[in-house]
Amino acid sequence: MSATACKSCSFFETKVVAAADAGLCRFNPPSFLTEDEKRGIWPVVKTDDWCGHHSKTN
Numbered sequence: 001m002s003a004t005a006c007k008s009c010s011f012f013e014t015k016v017v018a019a020a021d022a023g024l025c026r027f028n029p030p031s032f033l034t035e036d037e038k039r040g041i042w043p044v045v046k047t048d049d050w051c052g053h054h055s056k057t058n
């Protein structure tokens with residue numbers, strides 16, 4: 001696994017995603033896909049995904 005994988009990122013949130021190998025990325029605020037949506041969503045990422053905003057957990 002990459003040293004910058006989502007699994008080791010402080011923005012990775014696993015509490016609200018049912019899949020064991022996935023979680024939410026909380027780097028940005030939630031997005032609203034349409035104007036009618038009352039609730040925003042965060043992107044779902046896999047544990048072995050990564051991006052340039054990785055922040056190592058303490």
Ligand code: SF4
Nearest residue numbers: 006009025027051054
């Ligand atoms: S997408 Fe980037 S910022 Fe979001 S959890 Fe993964 S490494 Fe962290």
